[in-house]
Amino acid sequence: MTDSVRKRIVDAAVALINASPPYVTPLADDTRMQSYTPAELPSIAVFEIREDGQSEKEGRWGYLLKRAFTLRVEIRVAADHPRPIVDPMYVWVGQQLGQQQFGGLAEDCYETLLEWQYADTDQPYTLLQTDFRVEYSTLKNDPSKTQ
Amino acid sequence: MLTGFYGDADIPFLLGTDFGVAVVIGGQTIPGIVDNVGKDSLLSQGVSGVSGTEILVYVQTSALPKVPNRTALTVDGKAMRLRDQNQAGDGAVTHLLCEIVP
Numbered sequence: 681m682t683d684s685v686r687k688r689i690v691d692a693a694v695a696l697i698n699a700s701p702p703y704v705t706p707l708a709d710d711t712r713m714q715s716y717t718p719a720e721l722p723s724i725a726v727f728e729i730r731e732d733g734q735s736e737k738e739g740r741w742g743y744l745l746k747r748a749f750t751l752r753v754e755i756r757v758a759a760d761h762p763r764p765i766v767d768p769m770y771v772w773v774g775q776q777l778g779q780q781q782f783g784g785l786a787e788d789c790y791e792t793l794l795e796w797q798y799a800d801t802d803q804p805y806t807l808l809q810t811d812f813r814v815e816y817s818t819l820k821n822d823p824s825k826t827q
Numbered sequence: 828m829l830t831g832f833y834g835d836a837d838i839p840f841l842l843g844t845d846f847g848v849a850v851v852i853g854g855q856t857i858p859g860i861v862d863n864v865g866k867d868s869l870l871s872q873g874v875s876g877v878s879g880t881e882i883l884v885y886v887q888t889s890a891l892p893k894v895p896n897r898t899a900l901t902v903d904g905k906a907m908r909l910r911d912q913n914q915a916g917d918g919a920v921t922h923l924l925c926e927i928v929p
Contacts, residue, residue, distance in 0.1 A: 713875060717878050729872075756869060756877055801881050802880040
């Protein structure tokens, strides 16, 4: 069975983020469920968050479903002053995913929401979540085919 | 030492025996008991957080020098920084929340 278009886009996004990044570590994890130990930081994790669809009609009938899903990239660091550490990773992710068509699978990809969270336990920790909206289309009756 | 806390004179003995460690803060060395409690933070959708540790040091309030948060201290020889300080119970003991300076 062929993978869904969305799965192929997420796979491609993770591969793009991990393609020779300018920082030493980390490599991005795909949908990591387990917590990171402090020694594993900095970290990057990629998640699918939500998707909505809309029928794309041409005349009376339409065969395509126009979709948009939120791809979230999470960066976690342990640092007193996190910005100098987070920023190079954020810039790299934005350069790799912004306006990306993932080899013709998507129509567009762009940042829609950034959110920071902070925690202070044994060290100061920071989380930056960057949401990308990925627009693409599939056949209504087959999420693995774009046409 | 005369303080307003009932049984305050016994606290150094309680903190200093068996589990006690040396806490150096504000130029003074006082006894304290350390608790390291695991605490997850920065969870996203209930998963993928950071497995941190809450470092709590119990010291006698009347022995604790008046210092602001972010003061450097050593706990059992380890360099740390004061995150917060909260009196507990009747106030005779203070919880020092500490962090490792990354």
